[in-house]
Amino acid sequence: MSEVNSPPSLGGWTRFVTARPRLSLLAALVLTALAVFAGSGVAERMGSGGWADPSAESTYATKALEREFPASQPNVLLLVDSGRASVDDPAVAAEGRRLAERLAAEKDVTGVGSYWQTGSPALRAQDGRQALIAARIQGDEKAAAEVLERIAPDFRGAHGPVDVSIGGPVAVQHEMTTIIQDDLLRAEMIALPVTLVLLVMVFGSAIAALLPLGVGIVAILGTNAVLRGITEFADVSVFAQNLTTALGLGLAIDYALFIVRRFREELAAGAEVREAVGITLRTAGRTVLFSALTVAVSLAAMLVFPQYFLRSFAYAGIAVVLLAAGAALILLPAALVLLGHRVNALDLRRLFRRGRAEGAAGEDGDSAQAGAGWGRVAGLVMRRAPLFAFATIAGLVLLGLPFLGVKFGTPDDRQLPSTAESHVVQQQIRDGFPGSPAGGLEVLAEDTESRTTPAEYADYRARIAALPGVLRVDGPVAANGSAFFTVQPKGEAVGREAQHLVHELRDVTAPFETSVTGRAAVLEDSKAAIADRLPLALGIIAVVTLLLVFLLTGSVLIPVQAVVLNALSLTAMFGAVVWVFQDGNLSGLLSFTSTGDIETTLPVLMFCIAFGLSMDYGVFLLSRIKEEYDHTGDHEHAVRFGLQRTGGLITAAAVILAVVMVGIGTSRVTNTKMLGLGIALAVLMDAMVVRSLLVPSVMKLMGASTWWAPGPLRRFHQRFGLSEGEISRAEPQPASPSAPGPTTDSEPKTDSVPKTDSVPKTDSGPETDPDAVRDKVEA
Secondary structure, three states: OOOOOOOHHHHHHHHHHHHOHHHHHHHHHHHHHHHHHHHOOOHHHOEOOOOOOOOOHHHHHHHHHHHHOHHHOOOEEEEEEOOOOOOOOHHHHHHHHHHHHHHHOOOOEEEEEEHHHHOOHHHEOOOOOEEEEEEEEOOOHHHHHHHHHHHHHHHOEEEOOEEEEEEOHHHHHHHHHHHHHHHHHHHHHHHHHHHHHHHHHHHOEHHHHHHHHHHHHHHHHHHHHHHHHHOOOOOOEOOHHHHHHHHHHHHHHHHHHHHHHHHHHHHHOOOOHHHHHHHHHHHHHHHHHHHHHHHHHHHHHHHHOOOHHHHHHHHHHHHHHHHHHHHHHHHHHHHHHHHHHHHHOOEHHHHHOOOOOOHHHHHHHHHHHHHHHHHHHHHHHHHOHHHHHHHHHHHHHHHHHHHHHOOEEOOOHHHOOOOOHHHHHHHHHHHHOOOOOOOOEEEEEEOOOOOOOHHHHHHHHHHHHOOOOEEEEEEEEEEOOEEEEEEEEOOOOOOHHHHHHHHHHHHOOOOOEEEEEOHHHHHHHHHHHHHHHHHHHHHHHHHHHHHHHHHHHOOOHHHHHHHHHHHHHOHHHHHHHHHHHHOOOOHHHHOOOOOOOEEOOHHHHHHHHHHHHHHHHHHHHHHHHHHHHHHHOOHHHHHHHHHHHHHHHHHHHHHHHHHHHHHHHOOOOHHHHHHHHHHHHHHHHHHHHHHHHHHHHHHHHHHHHHHOOOHHHHHHHHHHOOOOOOOOOOOOOOOOOOOOOOOOOOOOOHHHOOOOOOOOEEOOEEOOOHHHHHHHHHO
């Protein structure tokens, strides 16, 4: 086998990672053990919020009200149930007042108010058998959760004539964090054994199947340590742990599949172990590095948004991608050097291959058969390219149509299982109490010089009450030159009327400074922040993706094609999110409660993740097509050959990643379920529809012009471009756009096959088909 032409730096890198493999693996083991220690307890330091814009008007008003009027922002609710008695019964009232006094005496609890103390009708159920005690636990999310854990056992349960349940935002967030941690452990217990079985089916060898899992475990544990460090100076969402597990396993498996398969191919072709590792790093390794950069860029785009929920996924995603790629490019080659031909050991598929040749030859035959099938699919698609292109695009657009009816909202207790205590409490409040005790809008009025008169407050209240979307106005409650009004909107707390009312309230003139908060206001400010930053995020993804794909292919058109087709591959995911999770279809089967809307940040998050993963598979396919086109100059053959070589690999990787995401999708928290199942659907659609049908048909329609680039850009690529293939810089020049491409049925010329001393034989005799000869030589 001839030596590969490659830059000296890559040769040096190969020597670096293979010089002392035992030392490399020992160092990795020590670092992984340290990561376990450093990352322990990371979940307890994470928050369950992060959907609000920290610089928004609603955030400012919320913090000011917490400081000046803590009773206006209760975050814990005690639902007192008197059974068949009335809450006005003397014994019930006495116990209610005693509970409120006990709660007020607790450390870090303030702003306690109850129905029996205030007489507010909003705190009494319409049937008269339930009432509320509201309070505020001071401190941030973590501190409030610790206080709730301390006091909850003393208040939950039976107290004389009443029974107490606990709800409110702090209880919802604490229960959500606990459930997510439990669900994540269960998802890992589901995904790991299923993934191992699938890897054994793909590789045959149990030894080879364990390598991707090892890379994934290193990436996950390392990312937990990184997140633990980030929590020291920034807020991190607990939801980011789900992404760490999913991408840690998924990308590690993708990269290890690509590298191990190429290594085994080189061994089967007669290369020595270190030579096989070197070729693998210069080819598949280069593609893995390129792919990791594209995924990291897609995830990094979330850093432009102010919500820490989105930024948390960028922290976790960038860390896990880089660690997975690093482990695949440093630790995996060291392991392959030590294993050598033993990478094929413990071939469990021999049990099902009676009478067939064993070992590498049998495996190569299986690969050739599978590859030939993908080659036939590519040939069929290109013969009917207009039909497949139109039908696939039309189908994807049709699947995405439900997203046109998307409604955005804020997450609440209905994210939790219907049996969760805080969900039960909040649902009883929604169903049984007048108005919405926790769903009103608060208007903060600030007069630093304290010149506002009661008459001016009354006039301002009258103007608010006159707005068409207002049901009731309470207040003002004044202190220290500030005051607040509570406005109950008509309809749902975060419905369209309430969202419109936010803007009307902000437009009302007043002789003092006003700011509006409440769930609907937080939603409007979050939507505005996302809309403001979304063009920048999309621009970063598009520009960097176009540049990276150009460096890989040297074409101006392929990068544009890659971005457009990747975006099309996500339509089914977005359509399904609305049809299932917003509209409630399949809610019984999937065990969730539909809120009638989608949390504002989730579509952004799902786009960045799914787009990055689509580019991951796109790079795998395009790199092999580019390699073959550089060898032969035959456009159609290169497309067919690329799909033939990578179709099975991409599909296997997609199925395994989908299994991991479905494991995440078994979560009892709706947003996590939506994230896992939505990404799984996007990955499968991309691998099985876009890469198999749309890419070959579009590349056939574009013909040889696919590879066109202006002269200056072509020279730039020749100087700085990257490619996977074992090629010299004396490459054949791409055909010009006007040059006619080869016909669909044409076969590559046999003299384009790299020369070799002997042609591989099959059991049935000499190989005569040119494509089959190329398959054997490339293997």
